[in-house]
Every structure is written in C-alpha cells, then in structure tokens.
Amino acid sequence: MLEGVKVLDLTRVLAGPLCTMLLGDLGANVIKVERPGSGDETRGWGPPFDARGRSAYYLSINRNKLGLAADLDRDEDRAVIKHLLAEADVVIDNFRRGMLTRRGFAPEEWCAKRPELIWCTITGFGAESDRPGYDFVAQAESGWMSITGEADGDPMKTGVALADILAGKDAAITILAALVHRMRTGHGKRIVISLADTARAALVNVAQNTLVGGKDSGRWGNAHPNLVPYQLFKAADKAIVIAVGSDAQWVACARAIGLDTLAGDASLATNAGRLAQRERIVAEFSRQLATKPAAAWRERLDAAGVPNGIVQSVLEALRETNASAVTGMPSSVGGDVRFAPPGLDEHGDAIRRSGWNVFDRLFPSSS
Numbered sequence: 001m002l003e004g005v006k007v008l009d010l011t012r013v014l015a016g017p018l019c020t021m022l023l024g025d026l027g028a029n030v031i032k033v034e035r036p037g038s039g040d041e042t043r044g045w046g047p048p049f050d051a052r053g054r055s056a057y058y059l060s061i062n063r064n065k066l067g068l069a070a071d072l073d074r075d076e077d078r079a080v081i082k083h084l085l086a087e088a089d090v091v092i093d094n095f096r097r098g099m100l101t102r103r104g105f106a107p108e109e110w111c112a113k114r115p116e117l118i119w120c121t122i123t124g125f126g127a128e129s130d131r132p133g134y135d136f137v138a139q140a141e142s143g144w145m146s147i148t149g150e151a152d153g154d155p156m157k158t159g160v161a162l163a164d165i166l167a168g169k170d171a172a173i174t175i176l177a178a179l180v181h182r183m184r185t186g187h188g189k190r191i192v193i194s195l196a197d198t199a200r201a202a203l204v205n206v207a208q209n210t211l212v213g214g215k216d217s218g219r220w221g222n223a224h225p226n227l228v229p230y231q232l233f234k235a236a237d238k239a240i241v242i243a244v245g246s247d248a249q250w251v252a253c254a255r256a257i258g259l260d261t262l263a264g265d266a267s268l269a270t271n272a273g274r275l276a277q278r279e280r281i282v283a284e285f286s287r288q289l290a291t292k293p294a295a296a297w298r299e300r301l302d303a304a305g306v307p308n309g310i311v312q313s314v315l316e317a318l319r320e321t322n323a324s325a326v327t328g329m330p331s332s333v334g335g336d337v338r339f340a341p342p343g344l345d346e347h348g349d350a351i352r353r354s355g356w357n358v359f360d361r362l363f364p365s366s367s
Contacts, residue, residue, distance in 0.1 A: 025335025
C-alpha cells in the first residue's frame with residue numbers, strides 16, 4: 001500500500017523503530033540510520049541474543065529496513081544524510097530538542113525548503129521539553145501506574161512498554177493521514193508525537209470516569225470499575241477471565257456455569273444492579289468456577305456466546321502464530337515481511353553509492 005514511499009528513519013529504541021517497521025510492513029522503503037560503532041541502543045539490550053549476537057529486542061522492531069551507519073558530526077556522513085533527505089517522503093526522528101538543528105538538520109528548515117516533506121518527531125513530553133522520553137516514566141506520570149495492580153498493592157507498570165508502542169502507532173497513523181493530505185494538496189506536514197500525550201489519551205474511559213464522577217480512579221487488579229463480572233477467576237487447574245459486557249451476556253453466563261438462581265434474580269438484571277452486588281457475584285462465581293477445569297468452562301461459555309479466555313503464557317500464545325525468531329511477530333497491520341532487520345551499516349556502502357535506488361538494486365521486488 002505504501003510502495004515507493006521513501007522513509008528516512010532517524011530513530012532508535014522502541015516507539016520510532018516500531019513506527020517505521022509498520023510503514024515498512026505496508027511497503028514503504030525504509031532506511032534506518034544509526035550511530036557508527038554501537039548503533040541503536042537496543043542492539044545491546046540482552047540477553048537473549050541469537051546465534052549471530054543480535055538482541056531479541058532489536059530484532060522485534062527493525063525488519064523491512066536497510067541499515068546505514070552515519071556520524072552526524074562528520075561532514076562526509078552529513079552529506080549522505082542530506083542527499084537522502086532531498087528525496088525522502090517521510091522523515092522520523094526522536095532526537096532530543098536542538099540536536100539535529102545544531103548539525104544542520106532543523107526539521108522546520110527542511111520542511112520550509114521542501115513543502116511536500118512529512119517530518120515526524122517523537123518526543124517524551126512535547127516539542128518544548130528537554131526531558132528524555134522513557135516509557136516507564138510516561139506510564140508513571142500519565143496515571144497508568146496508579147490504576148494498575150492490586151487494590152492493596154503498589155502502583156504497577158504494564159508488562160510491555162505500552163506507552164512506547166502506542167506512541168509508535170500514533171505516529172504511524174498521523175503519518176498515513178499526512179500522506180493522504182499530501183496526495184490531495186501537494187503539501188506535507190510537520191508532526192510532533194509525545195509519549196505523555198499518547199499515554200494520557202489512552203486513559204480513555206478511565207479518564208472519563210474521573211471527569212464525570214469527580215473522583216480519582218483507583219486500582220482494580222483484574223476486575224473492572226464499570227462491569228461485573230469482568231475479571232479473572234481461578235478454575236480447578238488454571239485461571240480464566242470472563243468479560244460480561246451486556247445484560248443478555250450476564251444471563252447467558254450465569255446459566256452456562258450453572259448459577260441459574262443468579263440468572264433469574266431481578267436485582268441483578270442490569271449492570272448497575274450487578275455493580276451494587278459485586279461481592280456477592282464474585283463470591284458465587286469463584287466457588288462455582290473452582291469446581292471444574294478452565295477448558296470445561298471455556299467450552300460452556302463459548303457455546304453460550306460469553307466472552308472468556310484461559311490465561312496463557314507467552315510461549316503458549318506464540319504457538320498460535322507463525323512468529324519468527326528473526327523477523328518477530330506477524331505484521332499487525334496486514335503487511336508483508338520482506339527482509340530481516342539489518343546489521344549495523346549492512347547496506348551502508350550500497351546506500352552511499354545508490355541513494356534511494358538501493359532498493360531497486362538490492363531488492364527489485366520491493367519497489
């Protein structure tokens with residue numbers, strides 16, 4: 001879908017590389033620029049490393065790119081980057097404020113020079129902030145950690161770097177919108193995405209609960225502040241989650257697990273009524289679900305059309321995919337895995353000789 005779109009990737013770590021990988025999955029030609037010697041920090045974020053010494057972290061977000069090492073303090077390397085900038089459709093960076101400007105790559109100047117250019121900067125806390133952007137900090141300051149974890153436990157981060165991931169996806173969405181805008185008008189866009197804005201926006205219904213109710217949100221563990229039953233329960237062998245989202249599902253759920261008395265109780269017919277009797281419902285469900293294996297309950301709940309799932313380990317979840325130890329998870333946007341993550345400066349000589357034509361020469365089918 002993005003065949004022929006030239007993306008210059010000046011990012012590192014997670015949010016930026018994830019964004020450019022998604023664009024690469026969709027067919028864009030992506031050149032990843034890294035510092036000589038060490039490259040992207042995530043090259044050293046291990047173990048685990050594969051047999052060729054590549055970190056799993058780096059491999060997870062850098063497929064479908066060609067690799068160039070360039071020192072922005074060297075005139076020769078700056079000339080290479082300027083040559084690539086002159087023809088790029090999209091530039092993505094996540095440098096600290098002023099770093100690119102001091103080296104002759106001020107985004108605003110390049111956008112003025114090339115009005116068709118789309119330039120996206122991913123920051124931690126906005127264009128005017130000098131604070132480094134790390135997912136963990138964004139999760140803490142956005143309110144996420146205050147609502148994650150058990151009610152009587154410590155604030156807790158999510159198990160994946162979700163603020164980074166969502167910021168990368170926000171960047172990709174905005175870049176795609178900018179490409180549509182350019183197609184219609186001929187003009188590009190200057191875009192700034194921040195982890196902080198992304199994380200706060202991701203509060204969605206939790207934020208609205210606070211705005212409407214006037215009370216701060218707390219931690220609910222594996223329960224839901226607005227729905228009952230909507231949480232984890234322990235079956236005889238494994239944990240299972242049940243997610244009742246409507247009154248009809250409530251009746252179907254209670255009957256499916258053999259709690260007909262609850263299903264017929266008029267005081268529980270609405271979600272508000274169930275919220276008022278949360279402890280009673282959770283206690284009854286907990287006792288009943290502990291009597292059979294999770295798979296037996298899943299069979300009954302599936303037959304009744306009730307959303308549910310047995311808690312799986314990462315290894316168990318991966319068995320249901322064709323994930324690769326080299327190119328990572330299957331594309332979440334329906335794209336193709338065309339080539340593996342590049343080694344440091346793997347395509348440097350070819351890029352210096354051919355510029356963007358390197359894709360036609362090395363991968364004729366990719367352009």
